[in-house]
Amino acid sequence: MAKIDENMSLEHIPLAIYNELVDELNKNSNWQVLACCVAEHLGYQWNAWLQSLEQNLSTTKTPADNLLFELNIKMCTVGILCTLLRDSELGSVLSVLHHPEPAIIVKHPSDDMECNSLEISFGQHLYLSCKATGIPPPSYQWCHNNIELQEQQSHELDIIINSCDQAGEYNCKILQITKDEExxxxxxxxxxxxVNISRMPVFIQQQLPPFLEVKEGEDFIIKCIAHGHPKPCYQWFRDNTSLEGETSNVLHIKQFSSKYEGKYYCYINNGVNEVITEKSYIMMDLPREKAIAKIALIIANGNYENHKCLETPKNDAAKIGNLLKDIGFKVMCFINLSREEMRNAIKVFSQVLTEGVYGLFYYAGHGFKMQESYMLAVDAPTHYLRTNAICESELLAILLQNDPALLVTILDMCQTVPPKEYNPHIHNEVPKIEEYKSRKNLRNLVQAYSTSSHRPSYERTSSKYGLYAIHLSKYISKNIPITKVFEEVGKSIDKQLKGTERNQIPMFALTITKPFRLTDAIYKGNSSPMLNKLNKLIAFSNKSFEICFKRTDITAKCTISLFMEPYLNVIKVSVHNLEDLEVNFFNSEDVTPNNLFQDKNSKNECWIHNPQKCQGLIISISKNGTHIDVIREHVENYIPLILKSINNN
Known part of the structure; x- marks a missing residue:
């Protein structure tokens, strides 16, 4: 029942009630809701109707005043206004004109359901709704197992199920509070x-860290987070032995010592399925080594003159080289070297492998095994002998002579024996064995192989990278002991391989006794003369200069850059500002094999392999197919100096 006469016109509403009515309509834009309801009854365009109510406003005249004025003109009474407010569900405004009415639940959450229970899976929305009427309008508070849910105070509940704890009873508390909220x-x-949560297999949301170093005497904590329904149960293991009493998702070891080192993992099950976390290698945090310098020599041989060409070595070596640069290595990286070029590059490398220096050698290409491992250069003849290749003992004899602090050699190649029917002479060849020595009893050597003796090493035609390089790149720049790098590479490959590729079994051998890491820091201070010399040898920056075609007096800009990082022996030559002319490049003298390449789709650039052999680059310009001028440019003057050191001429 209305507080005042329902037949009373709006203009006769007592001033105190009128002002309160205006205030409530202006709150939260309630006047707009009422105006839209009126527009629907009268057939008005609601947007134009709302705009008209917002005109001619002042400090004493509001949109609500304008709306009540328009309703009064249309002979609206208090009773009609109460009906409009009820239709608009504006209970707070209606309570100004109407006596209180007790709250009544008109819709329960289960009204639209066949029964009062739901089964929901993880990740799904739980949506419930209810409705109550009354004056003043009731408020809502959703509850779960009789506990109020924070920030769930509307007539709708919409939450995502992501925990087993969300199962149980849901209902809504309807509260009717006086207007003064007291x-x-x-x-x-x-x-x-x-709500019942569907049975759900265990899935691991948070895995264990792959590696963790702990100082002696300190506590360490590792944990995993898993979800499932019913709730998962946990059991921790170290080195495949269960740890008694460790049955939560958190493992806490106090006062760590070497006896606790090992591989930890957690077995998890919930009756639906069972899973095992990734293994976490927990090790002692030992004092860190430091290097005077860290230097790498990387060689990728793929374009063989007399043997099957390989697609992935150039990508493998580039990826490994760039990762080593990221952890502080100075990198000498070359592609497609002859035997003499390989030997010369190794000699330059050996000169800077002095005491305190970390050295890393990586080779990707063809190789074979005859008592020891041999790397095959790109100029190897069809029926090659051992003398046409670089053997591992020769490599070590050169690299170890100055006693580097650490030497890592990685041979990413086949270790198969050349077949007698194809290459019989190599089996009759008397091998020359190089003796390699170190004054420090070789306590600084790691030898890694992409495959074990007499086994192949694979590259996949569908992959940009070789199999071993894919897995090596995952670990080579990680802050873990060098021994762990190759352990993890082997496990990673073994986990992936199937079928015939099981023939590729990586291996490594080592003689180190210190906790070397490839990420070890470098001493700050003055570099040795040999390191300064190396910096000058491998230094390179893009060069740009003007070239002038004298006959036509045409000037252009020439830029020399590396064709592919981090290779030092392939440069790109680009000529600019000749948009309407055709540019072609030629060697000034015949070079065998040809080392100059020009992409048909590129009108103004070429790339040169081993530019130190170039005796001048001929740059020719044409227009509409007619030659108009030519120039000879000595690009070999702009290349890294180290290329002249490895030149076999």
Whole structure:
């Protein structure tokens, strides 16, 4: 029942009630809701109707005033206004004109359901709704197992199920509070809905760290996070032995010592399935080594003159080289070297492998095994002998002579024996064995191989990278002991391989006794003369200069850059500012094999392999197919100096 006569026109509403009515309509834009309801009844365009109500406003005249004025003109009474407010569900405004009415639940959460229970899976939304009427309008508070849910105070509940704890009873508490919010008139509870969470397999949300170093005497904690329904159960293991009493998702070891080192993992099950976390290698945090310098020599042989060409070595070597640069290595990287070029590059490398220096040698290409491992140069003849290749003992004899602090050699190649029917002479060849020595009893050597003796090493035609390089690149720049790098590479490959590729079994051998890491820091201070010399040898920056075609007096810009990082022996030559002319490049003298390449799709650039052999680059310009001028440019003057050191001429 209305507080005042329902037949009273709006203009006669007592001033105090009128002002309160205006205030409530202006709150939260309630006037717009009422105006839209009126527009629907009268057939108005609601947007134009709303705009008209917002005109001619002042400090004393509001949109609500304008709306009530328009309703009064249209002979609206208090009773009609109460009906409009009820239709608009504006209970707070209606309470200004109407006496209180007790709250009534008109819709329970279970009304639209066949029964009062739901089964929901993880990740799904739980959506429930209810409805109550009354004056003043009731408020809502959703509850779960009789506990109020924070920030769930609308007539709708919409939450995502992501925990087993969310199963149980849901209902809504309906509260009717006086307008001054001091007195609760009534409290009603809707009918309950019971939520069951579907049985769900365990899945691991947070894995263990792959490696963890702990100082002696300190505590360490590792944990995994898993979800599933029913709740998962946990059991921790170290080196495949269960740890008694460790049955939570957190493992806490106090006062760590070497006896606790090992591989930890957690077995998890919930009756639906079972899973095992990744293994975490927990090791002692030992004092760190430091290097005077860290230097790498990387060689990728793929374009063989007399043997099957390989696609992936150039990508493998580039990836490994760039990763080593990221952890502080100075990198000498070359592609497609002859035997003499390989030997010369190794000699230059050996000169800087002095005491305190970390050295790393990586080779990707063809190789074979005859008592020891041999790397095959790109100029090897069809029926090659051992003398046409670089053997591992020769490599070590050169690199170890100055006692580097650490030497790592990685041979990413086949270790198969050349077949007698194809290459019989190599089996009759008397091998020359190089003796390699170190004054420090070789306590500084790691030898790694992409495959074991007499086994192949694979590259996949569908992959940009070779199999071994893919897995080596995952670990070579990680901050872990060098021994762990190759352990993890082997495990990673073994985990992936199937079928015939099981023939590729990586291996490594080592004689080190210190906790070397490829990420070890470098001493700050003055570099040795040999290191300064190396910096000058491998230094390179893009060069740009003008070239002038004298006959036509045409000037252009020439830029020399590396064709592919981090290779030092392949440069790109680009000519600019000749948009309407055709540019072609030629060697000034015949070079065998040809080392100059020009992409048909590129009108103004070429790339040169082993530019130190170039005796001048001929740059020719044409227009509409007619030659108009030519120039000879000595690009070999702009290349890294180290290329002249490895030149076999």
């Amino acid at each position: 007195t609760v008139n009534s409290v009603l509870l809707t009918k309950s809905v019971f």
